[in-house]
Amino acid sequence: MRSYLRRGRVTFGLCCRAGEFILALGPLGTIEPRADRNAKLSMRRTVLHDEHIALGARMAPFGGFEMPIQYTGILAEHHAVRSAAAVFDVCHMGEFRIQGETALADLENLLSCDVASLEPGRCRYGFLCTEDGGVLDDQIVYRLGTDEFMMVVNAGTQDRDFAWICEHLSPASRALNVSAETAKLDLQGPSSVRILNRLLDEPIEALRYFHFRQAMFEREPILVSRTGYTGEIGFELYCSADLAPRLWRACLESDAAPAGLGARDTLRLEMGYPLHGHELSRERNAAEAGMDWALSRSKTFIGATAVRTPDAVKERLVGLVLEGRRSARSGQVVIDATGVPVGRVTSGSFAPSLKVAVAMAYVRTDLTGPGQVLGIDAGRHRLTARVTETPFYRLGSARRPFREFLV
Amino acid sequence: MNKTPTDRLYLESHEWVRIEGDLAVVGITDHAQDALGDITYVELPEVGQRLTQGSECGSIESVKAASDLFSPLSGTVGEINPELEDAPEIINEDPYGKGWMFKLRDLDAGETGALLDAAAYEKLVEEEA
Numbered sequence: 001m002r003s004y005l006r007r008g009r010v011t012f013g014l015c016c017r018a019g020e021f022i023l024a025l026g027p028l029g030t031i032e033p034r035a036d037r038n039a040k041l042s043m044r045r046t047v048l049h050d051e052h053i054a055l056g057a058r059m060a061p062f063g064g065f066e067m068p069i070q071y072t073g074i075l076a077e078h079h080a081v082r083s084a085a086a087v088f089d090v091c092h093m094g095e096f097r098i099q100g101e102t103a104l105a106d107l108e109n110l111l112s113c114d115v116a117s118l119e120p121g122r123c124r125y126g127f128l129c130t131e132d133g134g135v136l137d138d139q140i141v142y143r144l145g146t147d148e149f150m151m152v153v154n155a156g157t158q159d160r161d162f163a164w165i166c167e168h169l170s171p172a173s174r175a176l177n178v179s180a181e182t183a184k185l186d187l188q189g190p191s192s193v194r195i196l197n198r199l200l201d202e203p204i205e206a207l208r209y210f211h212f213r214q215a216m217f218e219r220e221p222i223l224v225s226r227t228g229y230t231g232e233i234g235f236e237l238y239c240s241a242d243l244a245p246r247l248w249r250a251c252l253e254s255d256a257a258p259a260g261l262g263a264r265d266t267l268r269l270e271m272g273y274p275l276h277g278h279e280l281s282r283e284r285n286a287a288e289a290g291m292d293w294a295l296s297r298s299k300t301f302i303g304a305t306a307v308r309t310p311d312a313v314k315e316r317l318v319g320l321v322l323e324g325r326r327s328a329r330s331g332q333v334v335i336d337a338t339g340v341p342v343g344r345v346t347s348g349s350f351a352p353s354l355k356v357a358v359a360m361a362y363v364r365t366d367l368t369g370p371g372q373v374l375g376i377d378a379g380r381h382r383l384t385a386r387v388t389e390t391p392f393y394r395l396g397s398a399r400r401p402f403r404e405f406l407v
Numbered sequence: 408m409n410k411t412p413t414d415r416l417y418l419e420s421h422e423w424v425r426i427e428g429d430l431a432v433v434g435i436t437d438h439a440q441d442a443l444g445d446i447t448y449v450e451l452p453e454v455g456q457r458l459t460q461g462s463e464c465g466s467i468e469s470v471k472a473a474s475d476l477f478s479p480l481s482g483t484v485g486e487i488n489p490e491l492e493d494a495p496e497i498i499n500e501d502p503y504g505k506g507w508m509f510k511l512r513d514l515d516a517g518e519t520g521a522l523l524d525a526a527a528y529e530k531l532v533e534e535e536a
Contacts, residue, residue, distance in 0.1 A: 058444075074470040075445040075496070262444070262471055309444070325448040327468055350447035350470055357448075 046091035047183055047241045048248055055258055062153025065092040067261040077263035080353045081230050085189035086259035087251040090236075091244065094158025095182040096151045102170035103147050110168055111141060112303065114296045114361060116295075118143040122211050123225060126294050127286050128153075128161060131301030133312060134282040137161050138274065140227060144214060152184070152236075154276050168302070182245030188234030188259075188267075190397050195254040195404035196224070196235055199247070206402050217247055221284050229264060231271035231396030233405055270351045270356060272390025278315055278330060278346040279360055287312045288362065288366060315362040319392055320374065320385035322357040325350055328383055330378045332373055334361050334374040335382075342367055345376060351392060358386065358392045411436070411529050412503050416479065416522035419460075419531060422433040423503065424479035424522065425513075431480050431511040435467065438532045440502045446495045450476075451487045451509055458482060458511065460518050465508070467498075480518050482511030 043066040052059065057068035069091060070077060080086040084349060098107060107115045113126025120143050128136040137157045142150040153161045162177045169175055187196060197203035201216040204224065212225035223238040239247055252258060265275070274280050280289060287295065287307040296306055322328060328347045334343035343363035351358045359376070367374065372387040397405075411417075415425035421439035426430045440446065449466040458464050465476035487509045490497055498506035501513040523531065 069471070070444060073445045073499075075447075266470060325468075326450070327448070327473070329473070350468070352447075352470075 021364070032041045042091070046089055047244050048091060050086065050091045051245060051248055052089065052258075057258070057260060058260075062261055063092050063157075063322050065155055066257070067092060069262040070262045071258045074260070074262035074266060075352050077257060077259035078266050080257040081189045081232055081234075081259060081263065081267055082353055083190070085187065085191035085234070085256045086263070087248065087256040087266055088186040088188070088261075089248070089258050090184045090186050090264075091182075091241070092155035093184055094153040094155065094161065094177070094179040095184070095238065096153070096162060096165065097176040097178055098149045098151060098165070098169075098173060099147055099176075100170075100173035101147050102172040103149055103174075106169050106300055107141060107149060107151075108299055109301055110165060111139070112295050112301055112307070113141070114299060115141060115149075116299075120145050121213060123227065124210065127280070127298075127303075128164065129286055129301065129307065130282060131303055131306065133285040133287065133303045133306030133309075135276065135280040135284065135286050136164055136282055138294075139226075139278050142223075142225070149237075157186060157276060181241050183239050183241045183247075185237045185239075185244065185247055185251065185331055186228055186230075186264075187237060188230045189232045189256075190230045190405060191235045191255070192232075193402060195251065195256050196237075197406070198254050199250050200224075206407070209399050209400070217243070217250070222247065226402070229273060229396065230267040231273075231391060231393060232267075232400050233397040233400060233402070244291070265347075266349050266352055269347055270391065270393035271347050271396060272360065272392060274317070274360075275347060283337055284362070285312045288315055289317045313365060316365050316368045317346070317363060318363050318368045319388045319390040320345075320348075320361055320376075321354075321388045321392065322348075322358040322359065322376075324386045325355070325357055326378075326381070327357040328359040328361075328378060328385065333377045334363055334385075335377055336367060337373070337375070339375070341377075342374070353393050353395075357383075358388075360390075363387070411525040413525040415503075416519055416524060417528035418477060418522060420477045420478045422477055422479050426514075426519075427510075429512055429514070430485060431482060431514055432507050433479060433509050433511065434507045435476070435502055435529070436532075437502045438497050439474075440506070443467060443472050443474060446498045447507065449491045449495045449498070451491065452484045454484050454487060456484045458484065460515075460521065461529065467495075476508070478511070479522060480511055483513045484509050485512040486510040514518050516521075523533050 052068040052209050057071050060069045111126045113124045123142040137153050139153045207226045215224045225236040228234040328345045329348050332345040333341045336342045345361045348359035376383040415423045421436045446469050450466045452464040460481045464478045467474050
């Protein structure tokens with residue numbers, strides 16, 4: 001398989017701390033997102049930085065990168081993905097190549113999901129766990145060939161992840177950090193199929209969920225993955241950094257709206273998808289996230305014993321629907337009817353497609369049944385919330401047949 | 408950006424107030440709505456509530472930010488904008504008009520001296536940028 005990834009070389013890149021773009025509660029006088037000026041000096045930029053500035057994007061630090069948070073507005077960009085299509089610059093994310101005759105065995109050891117059952121052309125979501133069951137990162141592993149894999153990880157954790165992977169590789173395996181030369185654009189929404197086919201040199205007639213393939217754009221190879229973080233049908237497009245500005249502009253010219261990390265966050269939250277650093281962390285046992293499908297039962301892996309320990313689950317990740325439009329925010333304490341702390345909010349926002357605020361929280365397991373009423377201590381206010389199964393938004397098109405979107 | 412209207416006065420915390428006879432109409436500035444982004448929730452003071460100048464009297468949330476609201480003048484809340492409960496985006500669309508937030512009565516005329524005029528407010532915004 002000819003691939004732009006062949007030009008990979010071992011790179012470690014700069015070390016930057018994970019960013020956070022949610023602004024703090026304060027008086028109107030302090031609402032301007034004032035990024036730490038010293039932090040800004042060490043901030044990395046994606047290859048599309050100039051495109052964002054030209055579009056008038058509002059930029060903020062995230063995962064060690066200066067990233068677009070919004071262009072026209074978070075709500076408009078959110079609705080564009082649900083009803084039409086939008087494109088996200090997610091070049092900040094990390095891509096690794098892992099190859100060699102022991103690569104499969106090494107990945108089975110490193111990842112919580114099954115890898116051996118993946119055929120070339122398929123990809124799978126799973127965790128990189130520590131021995132004690134904490135989540136170093138969440139990732140998607142792509143099987144490119146029998147002994148050849150790509151792993152896609154979060155921006156702020158990529159250097160730590162790469163070091164961890166290298167520490168656990170067999171001598172016959174090789175890992176390459178190809179993040180710097182690999183661009184990633186997410187084209188998402190019901191119109192994304194038509195837009196993609198307008199861009200490609202030869203249109204794609206079918207591609208199933210969590211499958212990927214090579215395609216040609218302007219006679220250059222790109223990797224098209226039918227995956228995403230929005231709940232809508234769409235693609236994660238990987239290409240060389242050199243090609244990315246042309247691909248980005250071609251998406252916009254084909255009527256994909258540019259969308260920033262603000263909409264990316266509201267879209268993923270409506271689906272109940274976790275964000276590392278919020279719902280998943282090194283300090284919390286992976287079993288508590290309740291994503292059992294990402295934890296293989298049929299193999300051993302680093303952290304397997306810890307996540308399978310019967311008393312591993314003390315709190316469980318739940319979805320909460322709030323009473324109105326007022327949002328709970330990450331870090332707020334969840335309380336029971338008597339005001340006793342029983343958990344903590346990990347993410348919260350107004351959900352634009354549901355017109356109500358939703359949140360995710362870790363809550364004591366005996367209070368996690370659907371319909372359970374809980375309180376949230378929001379400073380001067382106490383919010384009321386109800387435990388709800390995720391996804392909050394149930395009309396997403398992500399799993400619908402590809403052919404429905406061709407016409 | 409809309410031009411800062413000269414028919415009203417401003418607080419440094421980005422609220423505006425326009426005197427209409429015995430009443431004072433209060434809202435937030437175009438700069439404030441732009442900085443907050445899409446507004447998703449507004450908490451207003453209650454009708455009949457007595458506010459003092461500069462006191463906290465509500466809050467505004469957008470998708471990514473939350474912010475307190477301060478009263479530009481002392482007075483009694485006579486009316487609140489009922490449209491904002493279900494459609495707070497009106498503040499983004501028309502911050503100086505349909506996006507007004509509440510009206511005060513029983514005003515203290517001497518207090519306006521502590522507020523900024525349009526030119527002074529614009530200068531403040533420029534300095535903050």
